[in-house]
Every structure is written in C-alpha cells, then in structure tokens.
Amino acid sequence: MTTDRESDQLLVERVQAGERQAFDLLVSKYQRRLMRLVSRIVHDSAEAEDVVQESFIKAFRALRFFRGDSAFYTWLYRIGINTAKNYLVTQRRRAPTSTDTDAEGAEAYDEGEGLRDINTPESMLASKQIAETVNAAMEALPADLRTAIILREIEGLSYEEISDIMTCPIGTVRSRIFRAREVIADKLRPLLDAPIDKRW
Numbered sequence: 001m002t003t004d005r006e007s008d009q010l011l012v013e014r015v016q017a018g019e020r021q022a023f024d025l026l027v028s029k030y031q032r033r034l035m036r037l038v039s040r041i042v043h044d045s046a047e048a049e050d051v052v053q054e055s056f057i058k059a060f061r062a063l064r065f066f067r068g069d070s071a072f073y074t075w076l077y078r079i080g081i082n083t084a085k086n087y088l089v090t091q092r093r094r095a096p097t098s099t100d101t102d103a104e105g106a107e108a109y110d111e112g113e114g115l116r117d118i119n120t121p122e123s124m125l126a127s128k129q130i131a132e133t134v135n136a137a138m139e140a141l142p143a144d145l146r147t148a149i150i151l152r153e154i155e156g157l158s159y160e161e162i163s164d165i166m167t168c169p170i171g172t173v174r175s176r177i178f179r180a181r182e183v184i185a186d187k188l189r190p191l192l193d194a195p196i197d198k199r200w
Helices: 003-017 019-040 045-065 071-090 103-107 110-115 121-140 142-155 159-166 171-195
Strands: none
Touching: 003 019, 003 045, 003 071, 019 045, 019 071, 019 142, 045 071, 071 121, 071 142, 071 159, 121 142, 121 171, 142 159, 159 171
16 A cells, blocks of 8 residues: 555656656646635635646656655645745735635644534624634745744644745744644634623
8 A cells, every 4th residue: 555655756766767646646636725725825716726727847857856755745846835925925915804704724723623513693603703803914924934834723734844845944844833723723713702692
C-alpha cells in the first residue's frame, strides 16, 4: 500500500522521464485544492483560475528539479502561494478586505463550535455574523499570518508542512498561527460575549 506522497513521487518520476500524461494526473488530483487555497488570496474567481493555471505551468517547467525532499503538494502549494502573491503585486493591489459569507471559515474555529447544529433564525444570523467577522478578520491579516492560518485551519496541514511551504522555521509558523488566532478571537469576542438578541 503506497502513501499519497509515494504515489505522487512515482507520478513525478514518470513526468521527469517524459510522460506528460502523468502530470495531468497530478493536476486533476490537486487542482481543486490549489484553487481553494489561491481563491483565499486572489478573490476574483477568474483571476484565481489564471493563477492556478500559471502555478501548474511553473510546476511543470520546474518539475525536472524536484527531488522529493518535501511532498509534491507541499512544493506545489509553495508555488501557488508565491504565484498568487506575485500576481497581487503586479496588479499593484492588496486582496479586497471583504468576501462573501463563508460559514466554512467560522467552523474552523473553536468559537463557532456551539453554533454549528442550531437552526433557529437567531442562531443562523449569529452564525452568519461570526462567519463574516472571521472572514473580515482573516482578510485584514498580513499576508504571512493569513497564509499560515489558511494552511493550518482550512487546508488542515501540519506545522511541518506549513514550514516547508512557507520556507520558514516551525517556530515562526507557530507564532504566525498564534498571532492570527489572537486577532480573529479579538474580533469575535464582542459577538460571542453579547446575548444573541444584542448581536444585530
């Protein structure tokens, strides 16, 4: 039974040996995950698709240098994040500070735990407000903190994987995630401390 990392490495070796179809398998395996990640950095879906496509092109061109020191998807995520950051720089703008409501964002945090399965209108409105607050707080974070918290809480990556992707020590990753969680918790505190009927 091969692990994901081993099967990816076999596909990489096939691409390196000149089998282009093997790269198509890697693209189909990681396209949705990379799109989800890039969409949180570049908020226009058409632009995010362009960034993802460019990321795969860069990955394909650089694949001959890939030696398997890290997992393929870790390497691919690093390319995706850097491509998205470079795209924003070339557009001479930062990511917008507001996004559509994303309940998935709120569910990634302990503070949202108690609201998940309650379907009253009041609790649904509170859940919506929490999601909006979490999204706004995440968008306001500096890029490094936002990337770290997205990779940890939304992508579910380990500290080691994030360290690899962001090319920084694990201690720095932990610090960035801690600071990001602190900022988000500070923004959520007024909502969570207020009675439900005082939240709107």
